[in-house]
Amino acid sequence: MDKYYSYTDFLKAVGQSKKVNEAEKLLNEIYLDLFLNRIQRTYREEQLVVLIDQALDEKDECAFHLYASELEMLHRDASE
Template sequence: MQAEKMLNDIYIDLFLNHIHREQTRTRLLEEIDAALDRNDKPTFMQLTDSLRKLDEKD
């Protein structure tokens, strides 16, 4: 029973991390689009760097 609870906790943690990463990725993509629309190169560069680092973690 203890091992089953630990396994469930691991699965829940993995699932929540996945959801958080996907939400962060979606937010970054939306902000990148907005920076492009504004011709805001510094923000675009910072956001794309953040997105690249997030994708490297996968």
């Protein structure tokens, strides 16, 4: 996730009764950021699978290792 969202900041926003909209805005921003990151990661994974297939078809071992390692890193980052 590109941005850091503090649970403390969220609770402060929620705790301010006159500023309920601030808490909703913060929560919406968090969900939007998560959603966009998920879309970007999924799209890149799909690209990498195509590139890996091409590298295999062309017997390009260097490209295969490059794309496979990037795909592995994406999967590792997603599982954390």
